[in-house]
Amino acid sequence: MAARSGEFDLIARHFAPIALRDPAALSLKDDAAVFTPPTGCEVVVTTDALVSDVHFRNLDAPELIAKKVLRVNLSDLAAMGATPLGVVLTAGYGPDVSEDWIERFAKGFGKDCAAYSVALMGGDTVGTPGPTFFSLTAFGYVATGMALRRDQARPGDLLAVTGTLGDAAIGLAVLAGDCNDLDDVARDHLKDRYWLPRPRIDIAKSCVALGKRFAAMDISDGLAGDCRKICAASSVGMTIDRMKIPLSNAALQAVEHDEHRWQNVLAGGDDYELLIAGAPDDVAALGDHVTVIGTVTDKVGQVELIGPDGKMAELAPGGFDHFR
Numbered sequence: 207m208a209a210r211s212g213e214f215d216l217i218a219r220h221f222a223p224i225a226l227r228d229p230a231a232l233s234l235k236d237d238a239a240v241f242t243p244p245t246g247c248e249v250v251v252t253t254d255a256l257v258s259d260v261h262f263r264n265l266d267a268p269e270l271i272a273k274k275v276l277r278v279n280l281s282d283l284a285a286m287g288a289t290p291l292g293v294v295l296t297a298g299y300g301p302d303v304s305e306d307w308i309e310r311f312a313k314g315f316g317k318d319c320a321a322y323s324v325a326l327m328g329g330d331t332v333g334t335p336g337p338t339f340f341s342l343t344a345f346g347y348v349a350t351g352m353a354l355r356r357d358q359a360r361p362g363d364l365l366a367v368t369g370t371l372g373d374a375a376i377g378l379a380v381l382a383g384d385c386n387d388l389d390d391v392a393r394d395h396l397k398d399r400y401w402l403p404r405p406r407i408d409i410a411k412s413c414v415a416l417g418k419r420f421a422a423m424d425i426s427d428g429l430a431g432d433c434r435k436i437c438a439a440s441s442v443g444m445t446i447d448r449m450k451i452p453l454s455n456a457a458l459q460a461v462e463h464d465e466h467r468w469q470n471v472l473a474g475g476d477d478y479e480l481l482i483a484g485a486p487d488d489v490a491a492l493g494d495h496v497t498v499i500g501t502v503t504d505k506v507g508q509v510e511l512i513g514p515d516g517k518m519a520e521l522a523p524g525g526f527d528h529f530r
């Protein structure tokens with residue numbers, strides 16, 4: 207492997223140019239960043255780590271990994287109704303990572319920072335004898351008191367989701383060499399959805415702008431597990447109609463060929479879509495940016511799934527868990 211630059215050259219060469227766009231970063235030349243949120247707003251902060259061969263595949267393109275590191279965190283900001291402001295990035299490069307790889311990572315990261323109007327405010331760079339990992343902390347802002355929380359669902363609410371579910375989890379199966387029954391267009395779509403989440407910032411901001419009561423979260427571990435987090439926070443239950451869960455044409459093809467793939471849709475994770483609960487009129491006001499998949503009930507902690515035969519059953523708790 208070609209020699210890597212020293213730590214400080216790596217930062218100056220590949221990351222400082224991204225940070226130049228915003229004065230908060232102090233050109234990555236000081237000990238920390240300094241920023242002021244807009245007047246009348248609160249700061250929203252979140253962090254998520256991504257580890258090679260846990261969250262992304264070691265052989266994925268570095269540009270795509272960089273974008274995923276950013277986007278999963280922007281998805282958490284969206285889940286709070288926040289507008290992204292800036293990020294700090296910790297990178298731990300494993301022994302197999304070349305400077306070319308880091309350069310490509312930084313290029314992808316810089317492109318997405320520009321696309322989402324996010325400032326790189328700082329970070330940390332370390333070498334590790336273990337797998338490559340990234341930890342990103344994202345800061346955003348929301349009008350004071352208006353953050354979208356998980357504890358605001360009420361019985362009688364409608365339950366809605368953005369986008370389509372299951373694509374990324376089936377995409378990961380495609381990348382693993384499964385799903386050869388699907389056509390190339392479908393397989394490409396599913397892989398893209400695994401590599402590049404679409405943080406639903408605009409729809410989240412629409413919820414905040416409406417000024418109504420909404421509960422929201424982003425679905426990262428899979429619908430089956432994540433919907434229970436709103437149930438626990440809001441002391442409610444849910445009834446979900448499987449037939450109403452929005453699927454892409456590619457995912458539809460996948461479940462039609464093999465109904466076991468419903469497990470990917472319900473519990474596969476990596477969706478980074480929003481799950482939103484609100485009063486029926488307020489959910490209707492979100493228009494066709496969301497799809498209603500069920501209702502919120504007063505059966506605390508119970509999540510029921512209406513199957514294609516119209517029969518109701520308990521939705522098995524599931525979803526991604528790092529320690530199970």
Ligand SMILES: Nc1ncnc2c1ncn2[C@@H]1O[C@H](COP(=O)(O)OP(=O)(O)O)[C@@H](O)[C@H]1O
Pocket residue numbers: 254282426
């Ligand atoms: N090591 C930790 N120390 C403190 N808080 C943590 C830690 N790990 C997770 N949390 C908090 O627990 C909550 C759930 O975490 P997580 O499942 O990662 O959330 P999400 O799915 O929204 O990313 C979050 O509020 C997060 O900030």
Ligand SMILES: Cc1ncc(C[n+]2csc(CCOP(=O)(O)OP(=O)(O)O)c2C)c(N)n1
Pocket residue numbers: 254255259260261262263278378426427474475476526
């Ligand atoms: C190589 C690889 N294997 C498996 C997965 C599936 N996967 C890994 S972590 C995860 C859940 C989301 O990650 P987590 O750290 O739980 O994020 P958070 O819920 O904290 O946002 C999923 C579905 C993946 N994304 N990549």
Ligand SMILES: [Mg+2]
Pocket residue numbers: 253254255
């Ligand atoms: Mg997390």
